[in-house]
Amino acid sequence: MAHPPCKLACPILTDVREYVQLIAERRFDEAFATIRRQNPLPRVCGRICTHPCETACKRGQIEEPIAIAALKRFASDGPWKNQYKPVLPDKPSGHKVAVIGSGPAGLAAAHDLALLGHHVTIFEALPVLGGMLRVGVPEYRLPKNVLDEEIQAIVDLGIEIKTGVRIGAQIKLSDLFEQGYKAVFVAIGAHKDRKLGIAGEDQFEGVISAVSFLRAVNQGQNPKETKKAAVIGGGNTAIDSARCLLRMGAESVHIVYRRSRDEMPAAQEEIEEAIHEGVQIAYLTSPLKILGEDGKVSALKCIKNELGEPDASGRRSPKPVPGTEFTLDVDMVIAAIGQAPDSSLVADELGLTERRERIIVEGPYTLVTTRPGVFAGGDAVTGPATVVEAISAGKRAALSIDHYLKGESIPAIEPAKDVEKVSLARSVVEKTRKFPRCKKISLPADQRLRGFKEVESVFSEDLATKEALRCLHCYLGARIDAEKCVSCLTCVRVCPLGIPTTSKMGEITIDPFACQACGVCALECPVRAIDISLDPRTEIAQDIKKAMSTSQHSGPVIVGFFDLHGNFDSSDVENLRQDYPHVLPVMVFGLRRIDTSDILKAFECGADGVLLARCPPESDPFPEATDRVKRRMAHARALVEALGLDGGRLEICDMPEQGLVQKELIDGLIQRIKEPGQVRSE
């Protein structure tokens, strides 16, 4: 089966669709396990991942993508996270591996290597673990205690930690091999600043690089009191610096960026938040010179630009406009024009030419360096990139190292991903019901600037399930069995989105990407040639049997089919179980999936009554199918009555605006089962 676009877009191929679905099913612990199995830093990614999955999300073609990152955070922050226990192999491999650097690449590699049975030691030059996550990302985006807990869970796998050790200085790579390490993963990140290269840069006090500034701030220091500051650059580091400055009491902060907002490399939402908090951005502006008084910065001389021809990066290059010079009165200038890896300490041993900043590897999948047993990845190889790319490198390095330690050849080619960017037909977009993306919850701007309190809050259970239910279930929809299909055209006729098509000879095609798994065709197909992967028919049958097998009481047994699109939370399900232990819930993505034969099956298995609870119309993604569901239930009731049973044993109702089901409805159903022949209320 093809991968959904969210998964394909993720550098570590996270099973996004799976965990979003589990959240929709209120199975939060399983959602977390799904995330955590693939990603050792889920709470970090839930906060600061650049979420390429959201960019790829099919919902984005309808109105807005699923808030995947926020859902990841919800699944990873909840109390159920502590139930997850990674499984270490019974027998250690006996191999020692050194990981240099404790950023996301190093941590991910250490985690995966430990799970593969290797003994891992992390060497970290700084006194604290986390790399850029610790000293680059500000507290208000990633609280330190969250990072601490994630790192601790990794360290708890039995990883040895050596902080304050700069490999290449005190200890050479060759020394590590002498100490018994069989492989080394170099993940030293990109912590070296780039210089502005303008006059005054080295002359006055108050010019500082963003990396140094953020490192100091993140370690609880204030490098310099400032009233008016300028930050030069347009990336996330510039935004981070500017937002930190505001929190440290700066009265005005200007970001000076040479191109326009469209070209700005920082994440859109970060730019918006910065502006919201009061950061001013001077677009199309380049710094010319730093001016000073008494040895201290006093102003920044700038010039306005216009955009010219596209450069090598494809972005239009800025050209200064003569005569537009102006000065900004500032007492501090932060240079945030990019970082580079500092590979000088390992350059000799890895055979790097001195000018090179990045460590060279044989390929992006093997991460093999020129020195046998030494692997490298993350920002140190790619230059500054995203946290999930670093995690991806760490995971790949772990695999390569594992192959190497076992004496196996390292697969050189990345397994082919079936990349396809598919756009939905306009008719499908128009027919798909719109559900607005749940808005993130942020602190009001005035409360933010009083400290470094985290700006964004986690979704409530209510919001998270609502958001997860927006998923369109790419590739989980209708699958047609050509051998069984008799070209009756029922699917073509019933699909609410008009997706199935037929050839002249009756060959039916259902686009697996466009299908949204509503289930109507699978149900109505007279020859059962169609099934859907979301709630397949066999699973519904099994769920009924499973529910019946859990029944252990004397009262009337009721199988209750509940639509997951209802506005209920996990406590409502728990309350139902407690108050009505003889009501056995079967949760489905819409009652469209329930056929007469499923209802009969429940009775056949020994149920005394069947309850079907439809979601409120406002949350139903396919309200046009409601009438079809009602007519089918009328048919089912007629058949139940033909069997000599009281038709009142079958109850179809609407779920309340909030909650799972009204108690009176269950009580009424129980009453009718106990005293058959009573007139139904409906």
Next chain:
Amino acid sequence: MITLEQKKFEEIEKMTKGYSRLLVLGCETCSAMSFAGGQRQVEELASAIRMAQKTSGQEGEVLEDAIARQCEPEFVDLIRDKLAGCDAVLSLACGAGVQLLSERFPDKVILPGCNTTFLGVTEELGVWSERCAGCGNCILDKTAGLCPIARCSKQLLNGPCGGSMNGKCEISKDVDCVWQLIIDRLARLNRLEMLEEIFPVKDWSPAGHGGPRKMVREDLKS
């Protein structure tokens, strides 16, 4: 297609009573397309029969199966093994399928679960209507492509009759007068002069009035 409808459950329950091992056999072409006897209806009906048996305290087993077409001996023979252990088959095919089962399995009780209704078209999902009576001598070239044998209540060849009112047949206001439709269509095609040709008395022998019909193609038969 041949359209079918499933018999009322009460009738099915009555005829299937007393069999200890009953096979409910679907027919996956016309019957399935009529929503009378495809795999889905087999599941539903078998479940209902099982429950009815349980309610009446009858011990028995109800098996489910379906084949592509019960009117073809090769398909029918594929269930021979499954049928061996059964004492009756409830066939959800048209009358032709039921009878072929009877012929192939002379020692088994074969029961009809459906009524065969007509040769027709799907107007929309769930709505079918009759178009052809299988009279064995097609005259649609002379009647603007609309059949008075299948669609005129009196099967008139030189209609309409005096019961045609505002385009509807006198038997029901829901039934179109096909002769009105024929005239309207001939007018649209500018062929009204065709009505001047009088149909002679119809020879009904190809329609089955000359006894059961059989068709042999010498070039094909073995």
